[in-house]
Amino acid sequence: MKLLHTADWHVGRTIRGHSRADEHRAVLGEIAGLAAEHEADVVLVAGDQFDTAAPSAEAEQIVYSALLDLARTGAQVVVIAGNHDNPRRWGAIAPLLTRSDVHAAATVRRPDDGGVVTVTTRDGEAARIALVPFLSQRSIVKAEQLMAHDAGANTSHYAERCKLIIDALTADFAGDAVNVVLAHLTVTGADAVRGGGERAAHTIFDYFVPPQAFPSTAHYVALGHLHLPHRIAGPAPIWYAGSPLVLDFGEAERDDKAVLLVDVAPDTPARIAQLPLQAGRRLRTLRGTLDDLLDRRDEIDPEAYLRIVLDERPRIGLARAVREEFPHAVDVSIAADRDASRHPVERRDVHGSPHDLFARYLADHGGTDDALTALFARLLEEEHAADAS
Numbered sequence: 068m069k070l071l072h073t074a075d076w077h078v079g080r081t082i083r084g085h086s087r088a089d090e091h092r093a094v095l096g097e098i099a100g101l102a103a104e105h106e107a108d109v110v111l112v113a114g115d116q117f118d119t120a121a122p123s124a125e126a127e128q129i130v131y132s133a134l135l136d137l138a139r140t141g142a143q144v145v146v147i148a149g150n151h152d153n154p155r156r157w158g159a160i161a162p163l164l165t166r167s168d169v170h171a172a173a174t175v176r177r178p179d180d181g182g183v184v185t186v187t188t189r190d191g192e193a194a195r196i197a198l199v200p201f202l203s204q205r206s207i208v209k210a211e212q213l214m215a216h217d218a219g220a221n222t223s224h225y226a227e228r229c230k231l232i233i234d235a236l237t238a239d240f241a242g243d244a245v246n247v248v249l250a251h252l253t254v255t256g257a258d259a260v261r262g263g264g265e266r267a268a269h270t271i272f273d274y275f276v277p278p279q280a281f282p283s284t285a286h287y288v289a290l291g292h293l294h295l296p297h298r299i300a301g302p303a304p305i306w307y308a309g310s311p312l313v314l315d316f317g318e319a320e321r322d323d324k325a326v327l328l329v330d331v332a333p334d335t336p337a338r339i340a341q342l343p344l345q346a347g348r349r350l351r352t353l354r355g356t357l358d359d360l361l362d363r364r365d366e367i368d369p370e371a372y373l374r375i376v377l378d379e380r381p382r383i384g385l386a387r388a389v390r391e392e393f394p395h396a397v398d399v400s401i402a403a404d405r406d407a408s409r410h411p412v413e414r415r416d417v418h419g420s421p422h423d424l425f426a427r428y429l430a431d432h433g434g435t436d437d438a439l440t441a442l443f444a445r446l447l448e449e450e451h452a453a454d455a456s
């Protein structure tokens with residue numbers, strides 16, 4: 068049996084205000100082409116199909132067409148909600164999608180109530196798939212516990228509860244089928260910097276589960292949430308597929324965008340191949356004076372989105388001149404550390420709550436500021452609310 072694993076499409080994501088809809092159409096078409104070419108029996112889509120909880124009609128059109136195109140290859144398609152998705156919207160569309168061989172799981176359910184789905188392939192083989200859509204820490208760590216425990220205790224409480232859920236969903240994993248866990252969460256061992264891109268600092272504070280939460284009876288664990296394809300060492304083959312498009316400049320210099328093809332049978336361990344994806348623009352960060360960049364123009368991918376950090380004194384018209392020379396420059400700024408020699412940047416450890424880190428940052432840059440601190444707290448709260456919804 069062949070499984071095709073993809074995740075983190077984030078359809079609707081823009082880059083500094085530029086639409087990426089055409090790139091999403093192209094790369095999702097490429098994935099459907101790979102599913103057809105390799106005759107995938109099951110396509111696993113591991114969450115964050117959408118970038119926001121209230122996607123545009125265009126984003127919905129792209130995602131639902133992509134799921135139908137995947138199903139049209141003859142594959143059974145199984146999809147779960149990620150933290151960026153709106154579970155209620157997935158719950159609403161699920162009955163329609165089921166009629167087209169697309170099985171959508173919006174929330175964690177009991178095994179006998181949709182929490183485990185068994186699909187039969189064209190050749191009559193069975194795949195048993197335990198579904199773990201994103202579980203927010205809010206749904207597990209209650210306000211009372213937040214007050215009573217420190218962050219470490221709450222993290223381990225979250226991990227224990229996730230393990231109990233995974234145990235319940237995988238209790239019937241047996242040798243008569245290919246057993247798969249499809250989940251959207253952070254698994255430790257996951258390299259936060261590799262996976263988190265620009266938002267790595269956020270990942271450090273995420274709740275996570277250890278790889279031991281997954282049973283050795285799983286033939287394959289298909290994960291979504293971190294954006295680069297990589298394996299997590301554990302009792303079973305545990306993989307992140309990564310996002311098909313490069314989403315953030317932080318991960319720009321890594322182009323290993325892929326889907327994973329898993330060849331497996333009930334009595335044969337999984338063999339995993341990474342199939343590279345070509346569609347989608349690259350992202351590049353360039354640094355130097357405008358003259359330096361013009362000298363290097365031939366080395367610069369003409370299709371790539373550029374973040375340009377200028378190492379020269381600000382002057383009127385500079386940003387416009389850069390954009391005229393480099394039409395794909397979506398982010399133009401003056402290097403923040405130009406006078407670094409006067410204010411050497413110290414590397415410090417980044418442990419502590421976001422509030423502590425921000426207070427430390429303010430202290431390093433001229434003292435406290437109550438209005439800024441309050442604004443930071445409010446933005447952080449909004450961000451958490453958005454992540455949780």
Ligand SMILES: [Mn+2]
Pocket residue numbers: 115149150151251291292293
């Ligand atoms: Mn996610």
